[in-house]
Amino acid sequence: MARLGKVIDPELGRSVTDLGMIAGIDVAPAGTDGGRPAYDVTVRVELTVPGCPLSDTIVGNITAAIASYPDAALTPRIEVATMSEAKLADLVAGLKAERKRNPFAKPGVKTRIFAIASGKGGVGKSSVTANLAATFAALGYDTAAIDADIYGFSLPGLFGVTSQPTNLNGMLMPVTAWGVKLISIGMFAGADRAILWRGPRLQRSLEQFLSDVWWGEPDVLLLDLAPGTGDMAISVAQTLPNAELIVVTTPQPSASDVAVRAGLVALQVPMRVRGVVENMSWFDHHGERLEIFGHGGGQRVADQLTAALGHDVPLMAQLPLLPEVRERGEAGRPAVLGADGRLAGTPLAESFAGLARALMA
Ligand SMILES: Nc1ncnc2c1ncn2[C@@H]1O[C@H](COP(=O)(O)OP(=O)(O)OP(=O)(O)O)[C@@H](O)[C@H]1O
Ligand SMILES: [Mg+2]
Incomplete structure (x- = not known):
């Protein structure tokens, strides 16, 4: 025994x-x-x-x-x-x-919580969430991720998950993929999905993901938010007082202007904005950096949020536009990982590892 x-x-x-x-x-x-x-x-x-x-x-x-x-x-x-x-x-x-109703709200919980938001859609929140989660797991952190984009869920696809969470008498086990414990509304079919979607939907489904799923006490919890500047970020702040916001933007003004508004949610609810990630910053064309989406958006967001919030909101990473990010994502393996599930020795993987370490510092 x-x-x-x-x-x-x-x-x-x-x-x-x-x-x-x-x-x-x-x-x-x-x-x-x-x-x-x-x-x-x-x-x-x-x-x-x-x-x-x-x-x-x-x-x-x-x-x-x-x-x-x-x-x-x-x-x-x-x-x-x-x-x-x-x-x-x-x-x-x-x-x-x-376990309390929401295990992450109890005092003294060790889990670091990062919510990935953007404002504008399609700038790469989900890709950043998936690769960052896979990086944390590969670095040895006990890592969990919640797909908080209820209508536009994408984490199951990005992690290649096709199985359903095990349901133990009403307690759900997250599905582990590439070392990350995951939950997404996309994992539920039919009646189960309808239950999650009922009621004042967004807030309820986040609460259900927090309280009806057996998370244990991971080192890191990432939340992939829907685009927009509103409701879910407020729900996150209310249900997860320790959550820190990461704002993703592309370099172009039309993305960075909305990204600033997404970060300003921290003026309405107590939530720390941890930093900015600029995605699709350049495309490497035979050694020449083509700035397809323009220049400077990440820094602009960081500067404006720093000024508005009165604390340092740094630009924490600039990530290239890289066909593998999309291709591997569509194939169900985050691009930072090799086929063996370890961090690939690529510049992209190094950027994500640097971001992960900076976030935990
Ligand atoms: N660095 C990158 N290089 C190449 N393609 C990328 C990169 N980041 C994201 N993509 C691609 O851009 C598209 C949008 O990315 P993604 O779904 O991650 O964005 P999102 O912000 O989560 O979108 P939504 O607002 O719809 O949730 C996807 O097809 C994705 O594969
Ligand atoms: Mg998304």
Whole structure:
């Protein structure tokens, strides 16, 4: 049992023993093996849901934990079953009770929260969110992301997610892709999606994503906001008092003027504007930097927000227009990652790593 206490359920972030998933252990002597006593060990595991997608991982980790026993040669045999409804209901009730409604609003929470906003649409918020999240995860941070663009969700596509979140008696498990725990309305179909969309929609769906999803306590939470200067940013400030706003713009005035207004939301609600990211700053044409969308928008937004808000709002990154950003995004892998899921050694990946480190500093 002590060895199994180190086996963590990947979705719930708790040990399988804490979660009551070990229903029984039988040990039968089996002679000796290389001078050590040998035993056959049968472990009865009860998974939370039938056909749990992580069943193989959990069973593999349990097998490895038993095989690592130092003082005897143990031959593991794992019997997999599913928890009774009653036991699962108890487990979920226990987890819910211990967690406040919105785990990120409680005092002392360590999670850094960054909301990515823009004003103008199509400037690359979602691409920046996806690549920044993948970068944080690749750098070793426990990373989560919420697709807060309810009508124009795009994170499932950018991360190549086609599966649905596991629903444990009304508690949803985020889907992990490229190391990032994700939730998006795009992961729900039919009736589930209709439920999320009911009522005063935006505020409710954000609250549901925060309180009905089992997040654990990630190091970083990113929110990909819808374009516009309004409602969602206010909801974020109200529900997530620690959230910091990152304003994305392109270099052109028509984007940067609206981006400033998106940042000025911080005059209405208490929310720190952390910095500005300029996207599509240039296109590298055989070594020549073509400024397709003009010049200076990021710096203009940073200067104007610094003046209006009375604290430093720096221009934190300038990112090139790069066909891979779109192509890889459409293929479901953030462009900063190689096929192996590690940070690629490209200038783009270095820019994102620099941004991630600056944000955490
Ligand atoms: N640096 C970049 N280089 C090349 N293409 C990019 C870059 N950033 C974003 N794109 C592309 O531009 C388009 C818009 O980007 P994205 O969807 O990330 O913007 P958005 O601000 O989230 O849009 P919306 O306002 O609709 O939510 C996408 O096709 C995306 O692939
Ligand atoms: Mg978007």
